[in-house]
Amino acid sequence: MNRATLTLLALLLICSLSLVAAQQRARKLFVAQERAQIEERKLNQDFLRLEYEQRNLSKSARIRDVARNQLRMSPISPERTLYLKEAK
């Protein structure tokens, strides 16, 4: 075997090893991406849930109830409202 053959053999070996390593890395990254996607979906769902809860807490029925019963407020009416006109 001459030197050229040996060099080529070594190169082949390095290439094969790096291919295996690259594949391994690709899989790892893919798994990480999958995990991130699941996390993204979960966060999305959490957002929707929080948005729903916020809506539930801020809906007219609840505000009216709290304002009337807990804060003892009465509805606004035009006779107690001041309407300010912009000066021309």
Added chain:
Amino acid sequence: MRPVGFSTTPNLVLRLPMWRSRLMLFLLFFVFMMLLLRAFWIQGPGNEFYEAKGVRGTQRELELPASRGKILDRNGQVIATSLEAKSVIAYNDTVPDDLSADKVKKLASLLKMSEAELRKKLKEERKQVFLKRQVEPAIAQQIKQLEIPGIGLNNEYRRFYPEGEAMAHVVGFTNVEDRGQEGMELSREKELAGHPGQRRVVVDRLGRVVEEMAILQLPQNGKDLNLSIDSKIQYLAYNAVKDAVEKHHAKAGGAVVLDTQTGEILALANYPSYNPNDRKNLTGEQLRNRVLTDTFEPGSTMKPLTVAIALEKGSVKPETNMVIGAKYLVGPKPITDTHLYGNLTVSEIIQKSSNIGTAKIAMNSLSSEEMWDFYTAVGLGQAPKIGFPGAVGGTVHPFKKWMPTDQARIAFGYGISASLFQVARAYTVFARDGELVPLTIERSPNFKSGTRVLSAKTAIEMRAMLETVTEPGGTAIKAQAEGFRVGGKTGTAHKLVGKGYGNKYRAYFAGLAPISAPRIVVAVMIDEPTNGSHYGGDVAAPVFSTIVSETLNTLNVLPDNKMKQMVLQDKNPEEVRTANLQTQQVVLKR
């Protein structure tokens, strides 16, 4: 003599025939050739079967979930949203028969069913049984922690409606499969529905996804839908109708609020209603969207339309004097009024709601064709095209079939039918100086130009007449709204029972506000009020008043009328003085 060695004695020489070794050689060669061929076959042309087997072991097709679009009100508030939920499935051939009583008890309590019921489900013949659908994720997690073999969880979505009863008829609801069944959920199913995708992946020995081969189909989330409804106005309209129905022991009620500038439907309320979050009660009468699907004889709410045609034609003026009298005979049955009037002006005919007066105007100065043309032009007899399931058009018979008695009665709203929504739409003509506005239930806050059906002069004259209805001497003083000039028309229609009119009524009020620059049209209907008066002016007008003042406040519309100090009247003078001082300070600070 040749010496013969021990080992080479000729007697011991084995003479094997050559063909035997050749045969062996050939056989060995043949077998190896066969193996080689087989190996070639397996790896070459005949490898489909093995490849499929390999793929089955390592590749899977997974669904990419897609969610249903949200429904939002005009301010971007959520009125329908899909949240992830789980369905609990039992694979009955895997669930052990000797499952501990403790686990069964825990599972039953988590699923909110009795132990007996759960055991019955677990013993069913079918391999796969849904124990419960649309379970909340937190409870599903607890079920998972019980680690019962053969109990699995599947992903699905559940629809939530934060506004509940108040918005039920507008939004509708979906079924367990997340498909629209009623309301906007049904009519906009195509846009709202999500389409799940699919992908092919490689899994490892433990079933974990390690590589994605291909996305077979991209998932498509449903589009969000922005409605023109304002949840605040909807809520207050719903409550006003509900209170009136309860107060008057009525069968049902409905109200619609329209924005005259943009043609948007701000509220569409019905009572009785249902809670779309609770799947048990999603059947029966309560599902009816009466504002759009029930037609009725509009009664006196038609009078302004009839008078408007005569005004437009120039046959009468608001101040034209007319002889009314006790009876007006057209056909076999005389037309009468609730009160006896001698002479009335055209404006007073509207203010007092005189049947005879309206019938006389129609018979003396209008042809049936002119009336039919106008009623059709303002949308009567045609289903409104707002993309709502079940919206009806009512009936306006062809004018050629009208007998004189029909013409006289149609003039004041009998022998014709329309939904409350159609009446409200027709009234936009008065609010918009003679233009009929195209209506929409989707948010589109730009000014819309309409179709002209009356001159602006006639519309303004009609508005002035409608205002007199709510003033002293009119039929609907209770329609007055604090701070705003309002106008409208009452209606009290006998309900058709079988072939004739029974002792049941419908009370209406349709009107607009503020009169100086109309912003909203509101129509209210209370069906079969039984407690106290059944007149539109007593039953429906107060609902109109509440809805108008609260809606205009919500929309920040400037009052166009003087205000009385009504609320502070009951307080002692010192309190009033302090309150006035405080308000003055507010002005100064600004």
